[in-house]
Each structure stands twice: as structure tokens, then as C-alpha cells.
Amino acid sequence: MKAIAVLTSGGDAPGMNAAIRAITRVAIDRGTQVFGVKRGYQGLMTGDFIPLGLREVGGVMQYGGTFLGSARAPEFKTPEGRKTAIKYLEAFDINGVVVIGGNGSQTGASALNDMGMPTIGVASTIDNDLIGSEITIGVDTALNIALEAVDRLKVTASSHRRAFLVEVMGRDCGYLALMTGISGGAEAVIIPEIPTPPQEVVEELSASYKRGKTNGIVIVAEGAKHGVNELLAYCAEQPDIGFEIRAVTLGHVQRGGTPTAYDRLLGTRLGANAVERLIEGEHGGVVGMIKGEETFTPYSEVVGRTKGVDPKLFALADVLAK
Ligand code: ADP
Numbered sequence: 001m002k003a004i005a006v007l008t009s010g011g012d013a014p015g016m017n018a019a020i021r022a023i024t025r026v027a028i029d030r031g032t033q034v035f036g037v038k039r040g041y042q043g044l045m046t047g048d049f050i051p052l053g054l055r056e057v058g059g060v061m062q063y064g065g066t067f068l069g070s071a072r073a074p075e076f077k078t079p080e081g082r083k084t085a086i087k088y089l090e091a092f093d094i095n096g097v098v099v100i101g102g103n104g105s106q107t108g109a110s111a112l113n114d115m116g117m118p119t120i121g122v123a124s125t126i127d128n129d130l131i132g133s134e135i136t137i138g139v140d141t142a143l144n145i146a147l148e149a150v151d152r153l154k155v156t157a158s159s160h161r162r163a164f165l166v167e168v169m170g171r172d173c174g175y176l177a178l179m180t181g182i183s184g185g186a187e188a189v190i191i192p193e194i195p196t197p198p199q200e201v202v203e204e205l206s207a208s209y210k211r212g213k214t215n216g217i218v219i220v221a222e223g224a225k226h227g228v229n230e231l232l233a234y235c236a237e238q239p240d241i242g243f244e245i246r247a248v249t250l251g252h253v254q255r256g257g258t259p260t261a262y263d264r265l266l267g268t269r270l271g272a273n274a275v276e277r278l279i280e281g282e283h284g285g286v287v288g289m290i291k292g293e294e295t296f297t298p299y300s301e302v303v304g305r306t307k308g309v310d311p312k313l314f315a316l317a318d319v320l321a322k
Helices: 016-029 040-044 079-091 103-114 139-160 175-184 198-210 228-236 261-279 311-320
Strands: 003-008 033-037 049-052 097-101 119-123 162-168 188-190 216-221 244-249 285-290 293-298
Touching (some): 003 261, 016 261, 040 103, 079 103, 097 103, 139 162, 139 175, 139 216, 175 311, 188 198, 198 228
Parallel strands (some): 003 033, 003 097, 097 119, 162 216, 162 244
């Protein structure tokens, strides 16, 4: 294969830079030239390509985000947008594209592949809702940041016997919230997949207070039916919860962290494996990690579907909250 392009698309995730580095160095090792595409599909439709050599990908792995930039590019959803992208790729003699991103990005990669430009995906999203990988690039870092915030909130909460409603990211997927809740020792976890009535949250907090707990933590996924502000307003109207209730939204703080060792290794392994497959002629699917091995899942099994949370773990979080 003469040349390939690599791009990062959609929400940025810590570990993306490790993937770009591995893709570039493995490709060069196999005699394939690499172009980095700036700002995801946006740059693909404007020919914003930069040659990536061994040195261009040095000193990037320890940083979160993506040095290529990312963007949301609605025009890429149109066949005209994708035709323009193919025109630029052909002008650069590029015969394959590695797409590092989540659900939307892999849907775009699938559409491009269907139009005759070979693409392969690298599973990357902090939400962990992508089919084809048990864990995706960025999840571990985002989870550790949320956990550190919860640990700190517990310290201050204990001094004042407060309870915090903590909103964590994850779009429509409750994975990050559930894992933060379990590993952070939360009193309750509120996720989109299994709605919890506000009254149950109040009862849980009130019971925890009566059992003598000095602080309370409720983790609320950003896509939950009843968000932190609604829950805060509801709690304010309830007598006798015991704890004074406060709300915190972690928001984008969760994204920007230094990639953990796990995310650097995951980005490296998935990136290296994806480019090896692409050079050997395999395309039309997403490379992820399943049971400790790099795997290839066809786009047909990935696109239009999302991974749910494990109801057993949700039940366990409830038991452990006592
Ligand atoms: P993520 O990859 O993090 O889920 P988005 O859902 O925002 O991020 O998608 C990123 C980009 O992927 C979009 O801005 C668009 O350019 C492209 N994309 C998303 N859905 C499609 C689609 N159905 N067809 C083509 N491209 C798409």
C-alpha cells in the first residue's frame, strides 16, 4: 500500500495520540507513507493533510486530546461531502484511511468504505458505548479523573455532612457513571438505561444518613432521565434527608486528562493492529480489544447499535452502597 491517511473524529479521547503514533510508525516500518488529516472529516473534505514522519509523532503520547484536532462535520453525512473527500484522497495517492473515533465516526468510516475507499476503525470514545471493543480508548483516563473528583468531594462532604450529586459524561450510555459509582463507593448511580425515580434517590440518601454515613455521593450520567439540576431542585423540597445537598458537573474536565498507562497501551495496540490489517488488505470494520486480544468487527455489526451496561453490575452497585 503506497499511502494511508489517519484521522481522529468526534469527541476527543486520551490515548488517541498514542494510536496516531503507533499507526504512523508501523506503517513507515512497512514502507507505507502516512498523512495526518487535520480536524477529522472536516479536513478530509478540504484536503487538509500533513505528511507524518517518525519525528512528527514523537513527544505526543503523554498528552490527552488529539494533536491532529477533531471536529464534528455534518457535511460528511452527505454523499457529496464524501465524494469530495475521496477526490482529495486520490489526489494524494492515498489508498486507505484509519479512523480513530466513536459511534458517529465509525458510521462515517463505514459510509466512506461503501463508496470504495478502504477504511478501518480504531475504537475510541470515553463513553464506552461502541460495539466491537470491551473497552475503548479514553475510558480508563476519564474514569480515573471522575474517581479522583469523587474522592476529593467525599473529603469535603464529610466535614459538613453533605451529599453531592455528581454529573459525569457518557452521552446516552451509563457505563462511566456506573463504573465511577462502583469504584468511588457511591450511595446511588443514576443512568439512562435503568431510570431511577427521584424519590428513590432521596430515600437512599436519607437511609444512608440515618445509618451514620458522614457523606453521600450520587453519580448521575449526563443522559439520565432526571439530571442533576432536576434532582437538586427535587431534593430541596424534601424535608429530613439529613445531608445538605450540592451538585457538581464534571463535564469536559473528565476528557482532558493525561492518558493513563492503560490508555497509552490500548491506543498503541489498537492503532498498530488496525494499520497492519489495512496494509494487508483488511478493511470495513472496527479494531477493538476483546478478552485481551485485538479483534476486527465488521461495520455491519457496529453501525446503528450501541453497547449497553451490565444489569448485574448495576444491581451490585446498589448492594455495595449499604
Ligand atoms: P463520535 O465518533 O464521538 O460518536 P459524532 O457522533 O459527533 O462523534 O460523529 C463524528 C462525525 O462523524 C460527524 O461529525 C460526522 O462527520 C461523521 N458522521 C456521523 N454520523 C455519520 C453518518 N451517518 N454518515 C456519515 N458520517 C457520519
